[in-house]
Amino acid sequence: MRRAALIALPYMWLLALFFVPFLIVAKISLSDIALAIPPYTPTLDLSRGWAGLRDWAAGLDFENFVFLTTDDLYWKAYLSSLKIALLSTFLTLVVGYPIAYGMSRAPTEWRPTLLMLVILPFWTSFLIRVYSWKAILAQEGFLNQLLLGLGIISEPLTILNTNTAVYIGIVYTYLPFMVLPLYAALEKLDDSLLEAAEDLGCSRMKAFWLITVPLSKQGIIAGSFLVFIPVMGEFVIPSLLGGSRTLMIGKVLWEEFFSNRDWPVASAVAIILLAILIIPIVLFIKNEEKQWESDI
Amino acid sequence: MRRISWFNATSLTLGFAFLYLPMIVLIVYSFNSNKLVTVWAGFSTKWYGELFHNEAFLDAAWVTLRVAVVSSTLATVLGTAAAYVLVRGGRFFGRTLFSGMLYAPLVMPDVILGLSLLLLFISVGLDRGMLTIILAHTTFSMAYVAVVVTSRLVAFDRSLEEAALDLGCTRWDAFKSVTLPIIAPAVISGWLLGFTLSLDDLVIASFTSGPSSTTLPIKIFSAVRLGVSPEINALSAILIAIVTVGVITTSLVSKRAITKRQREENRAGP
Numbered sequence: 001m002r003r004a005a006l007i008a009l010p011y012m013w014l015l016a017l018f019f020v021p022f023l024i025v026a027k028i029s030l031s032d033i034a035l036a037i038p039p040y041t042p043t044l045d046l047s048r049g050w051a052g053l054r055d056w057a058a059g060l061d062f063e064n065f066v067f068l069t070t071d072d073l074y075w076k077a078y079l080s081s082l083k084i085a086l087l088s089t090f091l092t093l094v095v096g097y098p099i100a101y102g103m104s105r106a107p108t109e110w111r112p113t114l115l116m117l118v119i120l121p122f123w124t125s126f127l128i129r130v131y132s133w134k135a136i137l138a139q140e141g142f143l144n145q146l147l148l149g150l151g152i153i154s155e156p157l158t159i160l161n162t163n164t165a166v167y168i169g170i171v172y173t174y175l176p177f178m179v180l181p182l183y184a185a186l187e188k189l190d191d192s193l194l195e196a197a198e199d200l201g202c203s204r205m206k207a208f209w210l211i212t213v214p215l216s217k218q219g220i221i222a223g224s225f226l227v228f229i230p231v232m233g234e235f236v237i238p239s240l241l242g243g244s245r246t247l248m249i250g251k252v253l254w255e256e257f258f259s260n261r262d263w264p265v266a267s268a269v270a271i272i273l274l275a276i277l278i279i280p281i282v283l284f285i286k287n288e289e290k291q292w293e294s295d296i
Numbered sequence: 297m298r299r300i301s302w303f304n305a306t307s308l309t310l311g312f313a314f315l316y317l318p319m320i321v322l323i324v325y326s327f328n329s330n331k332l333v334t335v336w337a338g339f340s341t342k343w344y345g346e347l348f349h350n351e352a353f354l355d356a357a358w359v360t361l362r363v364a365v366v367s368s369t370l371a372t373v374l375g376t377a378a379a380y381v382l383v384r385g386g387r388f389f390g391r392t393l394f395s396g397m398l399y400a401p402l403v404m405p406d407v408i409l410g411l412s413l414l415l416l417f418i419s420v421g422l423d424r425g426m427l428t429i430i431l432a433h434t435t436f437s438m439a440y441v442a443v444v445v446t447s448r449l450v451a452f453d454r455s456l457e458e459a460a461l462d463l464g465c466t467r468w469d470a471f472k473s474v475t476l477p478i479i480a481p482a483v484i485s486g487w488l489l490g491f492t493l494s495l496d497d498l499v500i501a502s503f504t505s506g507p508s509s510t511t512l513p514i515k516i517f518s519a520v521r522l523g524v525s526p527e528i529n530a531l532s533a534i535l536i537a538i539v540t541v542g543v544i545t546t547s548l549v550s551k552r553a554i555t556k557r558q559r560e561e562n563r564a565g566p
Contacts, residue, residue: 002468003381007388010378010438014397017435021412024419038418095314098307105304114308116547121315124539125496127513128532132318135325135524141334142321175315225403233405235499240520250407257411257503267415270408277405285399288443 022274029267030060040264064268073252074269078276080247084163085231088170092178092227093220095171100182100219101212104189115183122176129173130240137165137241161243169237174230178223185219186212218291225284229277249273319536326529333524343530353515353531360495360512363426367433368490374434375441375490376483380471382442383449384457401436402443409436410503417504424506432504433497437490444489448482449475481550488546492539 034041042059068074103114121129136142137160144156159165189212197207213220235250242248249269257266300308325333329340347353378398382391401409413432414424422428456478460470476483498513505511519528 003385006377007381007385007394010374010381010398011390011394013374013435013438014394017413017416017431018397018401021416024415025408025412028415095311098304099311102300102304102308102311106300106308112547112551116543117312117315120540120543121319123492123543124319125513125532125535127496127498127516128322128535129318131516131520131524131528131532132322134520135333135529136318136321138334138524140332145334172314172318229403230405233407235407236517240517250405253407253411254499263415266411270411273405274408277403281400281403282396284403285396288399289395 025267025270027060028264029064029271030062031264032059032061032063033262033264038263039261064264065272067265068268068272073247074249077247077249077252078272081232081234081249082276084166084170084248085228085234088167088174088231089224089228091167092171092174093224096175096178096182096223099175100179100186103179103183104186111187118176118179118183122180126173127236130169130237133165133169133172133241134160137168160241161246163242163246165241166238166246166248169241170227170231170234173237174227177226181222181226182216182219185216189215218287221287222284222291225280225287229280229284232277233273322529323533323536325524326526326533328526328529331526333526333529343526344534347527347530347534350527352510353512353527356510356512356515359426359509363429363433363501363511364491364494367430367494368437368487370430370434371437371441371490372483372487375438375486376445376479378438379442379445379449380475383446398439398442401439404436406497406499410500413500414503424504425509428504428506429501429509429511432500433490433494436500437493440489440493441483441486444486445479445482448479452478481553485546485550488542 028040031040031042033039042056099118103111103118106114134141138144139156139158139160141160143159144153147153148156159168193211193215194207197211198204202210233250233253234248235254238246238248238251239254242251253266253269253273256262256269326343327339327341328336329342330337378394381388382395382398388394410432413428413435417424417428417431457470457474460474461467465473496513497511498517501511502514502517505514516528516531519525
């Protein structure tokens, strides 16, 4: 009895507040925009019984999805998000791997402190960490003042409100999500494997590629998904650091909803984004479950 | 003791400089008396003073705090139950759907979660306000609590629970007196994680909040959208300080708890 209650409580919560909302998004994506409250049509009128249900179903169509394919703003936004997400995941991996590697090879008594130093920014407000780059990258900001002062450049660089600033912001804010799983994988690495490889005449570089990288595969996979999937829908970073030409689908969805108040199109944008992300999300969950099962 | 190589020392130094420099710059600028944030004009704490007289910020901070406490508490109860069921509950109908729904919010983009929850609240006729933000935050914090608690449940020795059951404990008693004390550190860090996530969330709160329930991130976002502001720098410095003190304190406390337990286990051992 208690077991059933224990299962039912979180199960019902997730069904009501996670699963059902997606059905509603799917439904509204098939509706049309209307000047009403709520601002779409048709609305389901169950008090009219079957007739109400039939009228409602008859009013649904795929118009919004057709619209998304005809207006190239959306195509470009999806492609540009995909490009930004892929490239920034790669950059985060390149920046994060040496940090995670250095942490895992550090003396044992340093490791808890190093780990805390990575976790601390993770607990600090995401919004504030993105915002902090505004004062650094601005025309008269910290970076330009520093470089001008050192005589490295003679003209201030324009970085804020460009895609470069978006990449910097993403790598910066998502770095802990990459470093933590990488560190977890690298920490388990048995040193004697590397020693054996070196004894057998392997160069250090070759041993790294042949042993360290493959053995940290799970960390690489988990970290990459943890960066790639949320970045695809990122809204805060492009709107604070990017310019008017930075096109990302999360921003388009936001504007469709809050500025244009076109809920059906916003829902259709969300459904397509979800369709793109469903494969990486499923792979991510499978990867996590595999890891836990191997721990048991 | 192994010595750290040059390569590793360099990558750690550069890596941590990259992680911390922006926050340090922000804190330094918060003490700049100039209204032009990046042009230094002398040390001053006036922006902190102005912040504490800004009613709108204080109101938003109060709303945010209440939402965070309630939602992380609910999320801790639900997330712990979910983790326990998944690790110890065996097979049940719809288990895959359950674990999928539980972990998906970890990676699901905020814009999708926010939009879908808002559309739900509107179709059931729930007015947007603190309650809707709490419901939304509980749903995604639950996933984080479940992950943290699951990793602790997986790691601990199951025979302890079984021993309690053999000695005549009911399942509930065994959970209360054996399992819960062992997973307590994970439950507490799950709560803290949910609490910080809720304090921090902009996107989901923007979708699910009403006009009377503006949270601090919504306020900050609308203030910094157009540029840097000295008041926001002061606010950021305060928030960074709170998090730093919080994280260091919890890690010291949990370290003490671990050493204490190890000592007790050593004493109990053969």
